[in-house]
Amino acid sequence: MNETWLQERVRAPWRGFRLGLLAFPAMVLSALLMTALSLISVGIGVLLVPPLVLAVRGLLNLYRDLIGKWTGTTIQRPYLPEPETEPGLAGRGRRFSTMVSDPATWRDLGWLLADPIVVVFTAALPMYLIIYGVFGILLSLFLGRVITDAGGSDWYTFIHVTQGYADEPWRMAGTAVLGAIFIALGFVFGPNLLAAYGRWGNVLLGPTEASRLKLRVAHLTETRSDAVDTSAAELRRIERDLHDGAQARLVAMGMSLTAIEHLLDKDPEKARQLLAQTRQSSASALRELRDLVRGIHPPVLADRGLGDAVRALALDHPLSIEVTVDLPARPEPPVESAAYFAVAELLANASKHSGAGRVWIDVRHQDGMLRISVTDDGRGGASLEGGTGLRGIERRIGTFDGVLALNSPVGGPTLVTLEMPCALSWPKTSPS
Structure with a gap:
């Protein structure tokens, strides 16, 4: 992220606040998933858990993308490959079993339960400090008078906003100064708290060593299969190019040489013409072989x-x-x-x-x-x-x-x- 010092501090509180807003759908999904898990014993949970787990993964992938974009902490998807969808109850049961046995599913649930609290004290805190600071400045300007004239009272940190507050300039000035301090704290520490939230996200949303090893094995299996397929396709291409190109020309040259043998005594002029054609064919065959070699591994x-x-x-x-x-x-x-x-x-x-x-x-x-x-x-x-x-x-x-x-x-x-x-x-x- 190529941002200046000022840009980073201006943008961090708003980014943290947006991450804090994601806590609301997180709480809804955690409640739904917990309910579905509690219904496994009666069978309904087996049908409800997989779609809810997919919804949770979609939300947490959004978390991963935003954390990576705004904090520079790249979080790898930790989910093990899903099996192919199979019809019937047996297929649904296997899909349920695969998702429930994936450690990332339970780590996701832990995130849903803990993040609404953690985000308040990390990423979202700078915006709350700024809002509280703006509230303090508004109290000193006119809001304190409105509250006290209506017979109410309030506390702004250690300053009591009560009857006579508007007649004591030192209290109003103190409220404004405290408000400005809160705003400054929100902007100054916003990037640090956002980075702390990124580290927290990497701990729980990233793969464990066991998951990373399984993902590595799955990736190697897939790439090995691709390499075998690519090698087989390349061999077929080479075989086809040899068969249709150089091999066909060499066969034609052999036939021409046989004809030349028979024509040397009977028709030397015709034999010379065939020799010239054979020479051209040999040059073409050599050129095609060079092109083929260049396509395999250029000199x-x-x-x-x-x-x-x-x-x-x-x-x-x-x-x-x-x-x-x-x-x-x-x-x-x-x-x-x-x-x-x-x-x-x-x-x-x-x-x-x-x-x-x-x-x-x-x-x-x-x-x-x-x-x-x-x-x-x-x-x-x-x-x-x-x-x-x-x-x-x-x-x-x-x-x-x-x-x-x-x-x-x-x-x-x-x-x-x-x-x-x-x-x-x-x-x-x-x-x-």
């Missing part, structure tokens, strides 16, 4: 590394591309290959779908992560749900625990960021 990537390989992509691309590379050494070959083909796919997307004229590529290694950002000045509106190949890129880098982030508002620009954990263990072979 420039193997010889010169990721930085120069991306620059070569940019030179061959019709768009105007600016490449910035900051790699003190080379990533491991599998990571290099995944990153290279991801960039190639992103450039293809920019050329086909974005209407962009310029593209900026930034490749760097920082904090143990290979980070690649590709920005274009196109029309925007890209989506992971669309047919732009972004899901394929996400699956490709997911094999290496990589993540893809997309920011593409309508009207542009489009920014795609890739991150893959890797060590720079290979020496550089060329300056980048």
Whole structure:
């Protein structure tokens, strides 16, 4: 969050107050969920608990998003993968059992019960201090007189607002000063209390070590399956390209050479023509084989590394591309290959779908992560749900625990960021 000191203090109380407002739906959902859990013994709870748990998760995901956005504390979703929906009572029972056995469900319930109290003394407290401070200033200006003229009385901290209050300037001034102090405290300590609330959220809303391990296993299982599918599809593509391209040309060359053998004595001129055609076919077959090898693992990537390989992509691309590379050494070959083909796919997307004229590529290694950002000045509106190949890129880098982030508002620009954990263990072979 790139905010100035003043902006941070002005915005923090209002953000905390909004988080405090979420306590009201949290209390409603906690009451409903507790009621549903109490009805498990009579069977109704088995039907009521799953939809209520999903509603709770939706609300708490909103908490996680707001906490991450406003405090910088990123909270990972802790929920274990749900099984596929099955029809009938048996399917409902399994779904209920899966949700109830997930530790995150009970931690969510603990949050619903505790947060309405915790938020009052952390995130929402600065706004309450500001409101109380404004009330004190209003008391000193006119509200105190209204109260005392009506025969009432009140206390503002240790100052008694009672009959004669309006005739004692020191009490009115003291109320105004106290009010200003409360307002200042609310603004000054707002970010600190909001950050404390973020840490509290991370403790209860984030995954436990056991949940994190299970999520890790589920993620590895999924990415392993994707890697196997991708490898099988790549092998089928190579087989198809060989069969339809180089293999067909080699077969034709063999037939031509057989015909040449028979024509050497009978029709030497015809044999020379066939030899010329065979030479052209051999050059075409060699070119296709080189293209095939380049599609599997480009020689420039193997010889010169990721930085120069991306620059070569940019030179061959019709768009105007600016490449910035900051790699003190080379990533491991599998990571290099995944990153290279991801960039190639992103450039293809920019050329086909974005209407962009310029593209900026930034490749760097920082904090143990290979980070690649590709920005274009196109029309925007890209989506992971669309047919732009972004899901394929996400699956490709997911094999290496990589993540893809997309920011593409309508009207542009489009920014795609890739991150893959890797060590720079290979020496550089060329300056980048």
